[in-house]
Amino acid sequence: MEPTGTIVFNTVGRAQYGFDIFTFNLNQSPITDSTPDHRLTDGISVNLNAQFVDDEDQSIVFISERSGSPRIYLTRPGKPKPEQLPFAPNSLFHDRPIIKSHRLYFISAHEQPDQLFKSWSALYSAELHGKRDILRLSPPGFVDYSPAISKSGKFVAVASYGSRSWEGDFRELKTDIVVFPASDPSNRFVVCQRGGWPTWSGDSIIYFHRQADDGWWSIFRTEFPENPNEFPEFPVRVTPPGLHCFTPAAFHDGKRIAVATRRRGKNYRHIEIFDLESKVFQPVTELLNPSFHHYNPFVSPDSKYIGYHRFRGESAQGESTIPNLDPVMSPIKDLRMLRLNGAFPSFSPDGNLLAFNPGLDAKGGVIVVKSDGSKRWTxxxxxxxxxxxxxxxxxxxxxxSIGPIFGSAKTTVQIARITFDPSHLNGDGEEIPCDVKILTREDTGNNAFPSCSHDGKSLVFRSGRSGHKNLYIIDAVNGEFHGGIRRLTDGPWIDTMPCWSPKGDLIAFSSNMHNPDVEAFSIYVIKPDGSDLRRIYVAGREGSSDVDREKINHVCFSHDGEWLLFTCNIGGNTAEPVALPNQFQPYGDLYVVRLDGSGLRRLTWSGYENGTPAWHPGVSSIWAVCAWEMRHAPLTLECKALLKAI
Structure with missing residues (x-):
């Protein structure tokens, strides 16, 4: 049996990812804060990583998440809706599309690699006319990111991880710049080691970013010679130290490059143009939108326009910038998935309500929202x-848990029992009166991550009261004041984020007890009486050399207790992290596995960090899904039947 029900999860920072694609006419002068940039996308969902289409003024190919997963779209001036382009049918992640000579190039993550700790990302192409067959350009077992096509279309450059297993690098991937003829993808040449995000100037010069030895992210230049066996030994650094420069886009005049910069003392990433001869930067987006981040510039073939994506702002047209719940495409037929604008969701017993926190460090208390996303209370x-x-x-x-989320074992954090009157859930956006009862002693340090037993009588939680973060059990009503406290685990390591099984027979949690010297967490289960402690080896990897590299967190049970849901780093990186809004630790995709460690299935593919999931057996969120499908896609049979019934 495959897993079923509804999973709600959080994507870190997603509230600020309401991106649209914008362009700016470089012939406008002078640039001031009243000079407008021009939006090319429609304000629906998240739109990013665009490129201009050759010989089509202001037409772009881009990635949008409007279908519930990142897919490829084309928009042209005057067209009311973007056109969805060919994509890998089984893929829930696409990235960096390029159209050249009526052929589409793109990154997809639909083919499972031959081992864990390896990215699924590879380069593919498809004809825009004719059969539109999807052709893999990356060799089997190879990992490629960020394609670029030379001016004539003869050559393709990628940032490649090769056939290596992911080594844990994240801020800067250990990719190489690899070039191959578009007509012969198997004939690959490593032009330069340690580089990412290539861009062509003509057919022979490639710019890319890397972190220089002095710590500054900088743009480097190398050449692809007529004889590929005569590569230059060292690339040339182009941009100076003192500021970070990344994700370059070359002008075909050979004189300029557009880069995203992060300057010392500045709070935002901006697009600037660097003159390769004078070595002078020309600011662009800081003058237009000083208080927004701007990402991943691209340049029109005639060098008149520069494009980028940025947060579109709170008052944008189109759908709500920050919905309470956002449907996400699921790879499993009977498993619904919803992204929550918040963290640490928990379903009410009937599944009609969700409790969550508005941010990881905000003083926003606890939010209660209807499971269709329509109303919320505080x-x-x-x-x-x-x-x-x-x-x-x-x-x-x-x-x-009340207190700071990131604290030492001795930081004061307390477990609280919140009681409220459900009859107050009538309006919307109101603060609801409630009673707060503290269940742990103030002098016991960091008490957090409570999970209630199936009968509602006990709580398991993590506490640092001994100097180490281990698990304890207390009475769910009286806490440790009258009901006492019982220690469940004991050791000089970290046990955290416990979850009580629906049957009440097991508690699952994350721990590094197998290697306390590193923060590499695995899944453990234990009976509530402290017996039968065991480690869950995902995909039966007991004895594997890489088993202690996994970072598994946010474990929870399916409603029948047969499956475990968690977030983990075993899929490596899906995209170049430096090009993304936030570069968090890469344990950010969701997986499910049976209780015996078999049946591993990946649920999300993202360049972001996904986590803090909750799992409910029903599909009470069907209304949110149907509303989304009515706006963006053909209705499913389930939605059609439900709408007909009412």
Missing amino acids: LIKGRTAFYNSWSPTEKHVIYT
Whole structure:
């Protein structure tokens, strides 16, 4: 049996990812804060990583998440809706599309690699006319990112990880710049080691970014010679130290490059043009939109326009910039997936409500939202709370952690029982009165991550009271004040984020007890009486040399107790992290596995960090899904039947 139900999860920073593609006419002068940039996308979902289409003024090919996963679209001036282009049918991730000579090039992550800890990303192409067959250009087992096509279309450059297993690098991937003829993808040449995000100037000069020895991200230049066996030994650094420069886009006049910069003392990433002869930077987006980040520039073939994507702002047209719930495409037929604008969701017993926290460090208290995303309310506003557990037996009781989320074992964090009157859930956006009962002693340090037992009588949580973060059990009503406290695990390591099984027979948690010297966490399960502690080896990898590299967190059970859902780093990196809004630790994709470690399935592919999932057996969020499908895609049979019934 495959897993079923509804999974709600968080993507870190997603509230600021309401991106659209913008362009700016470089002939406009002078540039001031009143000079407008021009939006080319329609304000729906997230739109990013565009390129101009040759010989088509202001036409772009880009990535959009409007279908529930990143797919490829083409938009032209005067067209009301973007056109979806060929994509790999089984892929839930596409990136960096380019159209050259009526052929589409793109990154996809639909073919599973031959081992864990290896990225799924590879380069593919398809004809825009005719059969549109998808052709893999990366050799089997090779990992490629960020393609670029030379001016004539003869050559393709990629940032390649080769056939190596991911080594854990994240801020700067250990990719090489690789070139091959478009007509012969197997004839690959390593032009330069240690480089990313290539861009062509003509057919022979390639610019790319890397972190220089002095610590500054900089743009480097290398040449692809007529005789590929005579590569230059060292690339030439182009941009100076003192500022970070990345994701270059070359002008075909050979005189300039557009780069994203991050200057010392500045809070935002901006697009600038660097003159290769005078070595002078020309600011562009800081003058237009000083308080927005701008990402991944691209240049029109005639060098008149520069493009980029950025946050479109709170008052944009189109759908809500920050919806409460956003449907995500699922690779499993009967498993619904929703992205939450918040963290640490927990379902009410009937599945009609969700409790969550608005941010990882915000004093936003606990938010309660209808599971169709339509209304929301606030509990304990003005207090920092994180990681919620709704009582399985009481629809008006939520447990949470109150205090700073990132703290030492001795930092004061307390477990709280929140009780409210459900009759107050009538309006929208209101602060709901509630009773807050602290269940842990103030002098016991860092008490967090509560999970309520199936019968509603006990709580398991993590505490640093001994100087180490281990698991404890207390009474769910009286806490440790009258009901006492029982230690569940004991050792000089970190046990965290426990989850009680729906049957009440097991507690799953993350721990580094197998190697306390590193923060590499694995899944463990234990019985509530402290017996039968065991480690879950994902995909049966017991004894594997890479098993202690996994970073597994946010573990929770399916409703039948047969599956475990978690977030993990075993898929490596899906895209070049430096090109993304936030560069967090890469344990950011969701997986499920059976309780015995078999049946591993990947649920998300993203350049972002996904995590803090909750799993409910029902599909009470069907209304959110149907509303989304009515706006953006043909209705599913399930939605059609439901709408007909009403």
